[in-house]
Amino acid sequence: MRGRAIVGFFVLLAGGWNPANAGGIGDDAGEGTDTIFFGAVKDNRGAAVAGARVNVKFKNMTFVTTTDVTGNYRLSTTIDPDESEVSCSKEGYRQSGTTRRSPSGGAKSPVEIDCTLQRGP
Amino acid sequence: MLRTRATLIGLVAAGTLASSIQAEPISLRYGAAYSTLRSIYSLPITVAEREGFFKREGLDFRIVVPIPGGSDKMIDALHDGTVDITHVATPFLIRKVLRGSDAVAIATEFSNPIYSLVAKPEIKSFSDLKGKLIGFADLSGTISISMRKLLAMHGLKEGDFAVKVLEGTPARLNCLTRGDCDAVALGQPQDMAARAQGFVVLGDSSEATPAYLYTVTAARRSWAEANKDTVVRYLRGLRAAFHFIRDPARQNAVIDIISETSGVSKTVAESVLRLYFAPERGVLPREGEIDMAALARSIAMVAGTDALERPLPAPEAFVDRQYLHAAGIR
Numbered sequence: 001m002r003g004r005a006i007v008g009f010f011v012l013l014a015g016g017w018n019p020a021n022a023g024g025i026g027d028d029a030g031e032g033t034d035t036i037f038f039g040a041v042k043d044n045r046g047a048a049v050a051g052a053r054v055n056v057k058f059k060n061m062t063f064v065t066t067t068d069v070t071g072n073y074r075l076s077t078t079i080d081p082d083e084s085e086v087s088c089s090k091e092g093y094r095q096s097g098t099t100r101r102s103p104s105g106g107a108k109s110p111v112e113i114d115c116t117l118q119r120g121p
Numbered sequence: 122m123l124r125t126r127a128t129l130i131g132l133v134a135a136g137t138l139a140s141s142i143q144a145e146p147i148s149l150r151y152g153a154a155y156s157t158l159r160s161i162y163s164l165p166i167t168v169a170e171r172e173g174f175f176k177r178e179g180l181d182f183r184i185v186v187p188i189p190g191g192s193d194k195m196i197d198a199l200h201d202g203t204v205d206i207t208h209v210a211t212p213f214l215i216r217k218v219l220r221g222s223d224a225v226a227i228a229t230e231f232s233n234p235i236y237s238l239v240a241k242p243e244i245k246s247f248s249d250l251k252g253k254l255i256g257f258a259d260l261s262g263t264i265s266i267s268m269r270k271l272l273a274m275h276g277l278k279e280g281d282f283a284v285k286v287l288e289g290t291p292a293r294l295n296c297l298t299r300g301d302c303d304a305v306a307l308g309q310p311q312d313m314a315a316r317a318q319g320f321v322v323l324g325d326s327s328e329a330t331p332a333y334l335y336t337v338t339a340a341r342r343s344w345a346e347a348n349k350d351t352v353v354r355y356l357r358g359l360r361a362a363f364h365f366i367r368d369p370a371r372q373n374a375v376i377d378i379i380s381e382t383s384g385v386s387k388t389v390a391e392s393v394l395r396l397y398f399a400p401e402r403g404v405l406p407r408e409g410e411i412d413m414a415a416l417a418r419s420i421a422m423v424a425g426t427d428a429l430e431r432p433l434p435a436p437e438a439f440v441d442r443q444y445l446h447a448a449g450i451r
Contacts, residue, residue: 049172059185060170062184062185065186065187065188065189076188077155077188
């Protein structure tokens with residue numbers, strides 16, 4: 001244990017560990033560098049779609065959440081919103097469009113994305 | 122002659138069609154908790170992805186993160202169709218199976234994890250933790266179970282300290298560095314990093330718990346049975362990743378991956394590999410094989426917190442090794 005401590009100490013001094021990076025994506029509480037996606041899923045008549053799946057694709061990952069009873073969703077991650085793609089789905093529906101509203105003032109987050117589903121295969 | 126030629130052309134066309142069908146990648150959705158992806162515990166999957174081992178097996182491998190997620194939600198994601206297979210810690214698999222899930226472990230991802238109990242600089246011993254706040258992972262998971270055992274070994278019982286549950290080593294490290302937690306359970310490489318900042322490592326989980334099966338890939342029996350070829354391809358890709366990680370000639374590439382995914386320097390990443398492999402501590406399987414004795418110890422750990430009736434369920438109830446065998450892994 002003691003040997004490991006000494007090795008670790010010198011290794012880290014040499015390595016220049018950055019605690020800010022270590023917060024990273026693993027922080028479920030979303031502290032630090034959050035990107036928030038939120039919005040609503042509606043059908044083509046404007047009615048809220050509860051239980052729809054919302055997918056936020058980023059590189060090789062897809063974050064998946066579902067809408068609440070009012071058709072709203074909120075998803076907190078640390079990904080770059082400019083490199084992400086949002087889609088929605090529900091059995092018996094097909095996606096007919098998305099509307100993205102970027103935050104004002106050059107901020108990257110929160111990003112509001114509404115999704116429209118249409119009944120049909 | 123014409124008939125023979127037509128037959129030949131037919132066979133060639135059929136062969137071409139078959140190969141084009143075969144060339145179509147097979148979709149495979151792999152579930153992972155948000156906290157897992159940038160931790161050391163995603164290493165085998167990250168290596169397989171980056172080195173193209175799944176692609177080589179003809180898989181269109183995609184990582185899916187259910188939100189809200191967490192270790193206890195991963196088996197649910199199998200059942201609601203969000204994912205096909207998933208990363209999961211064994212206690213959460215065991216509990217779901219005992220409640221009727223048909224999920225089973227199909228491969229080991231990590232075993233015998235090493236978690237350090239790291240405290241503020243002014244805390245010099247276990248007894249200094251009386252009345253203090255300790256950051257744990259999910260209370261029903263093996264990290265918390267082993268930490269409680271470690272504390273008990275050093276004279277601290279339930280009620281002697283307060284607990285805050287924080288999912289993921291980075292979240293617990295933040296709690297410690299902000300000063301909100303007096304001590305936390307940390308995995309690698311953050312435990313090493315915290316020590317370098319002056320925090321105190323009071324002990325680690327290996328002092329309190331024998332080697333056990335930590336994280337596995339799980340699938341529903343019904344899904345795996347219907348998609349045997351896909352499962353075997355996945356296991357071959359995973360096996361290639363373990364071979365790669367253990368290959369001294371590939372060490373620099375593995376260090377790069379740990380460094381990028383954990384946000385630490387390459388020097389720190391290298392020290393993680395030394396901790397795991399020099400000497401060998403059995404933290405990673407050789408090929409994804411499942412150690413049934415280690416799984417039995419995981420069941421015993423769960424039994425300790427959940428008051429399971431004796432005799433305890435056999436490890437075989439939580440595992441299906443036919444796919445490992447089909448992939449040539451023993």
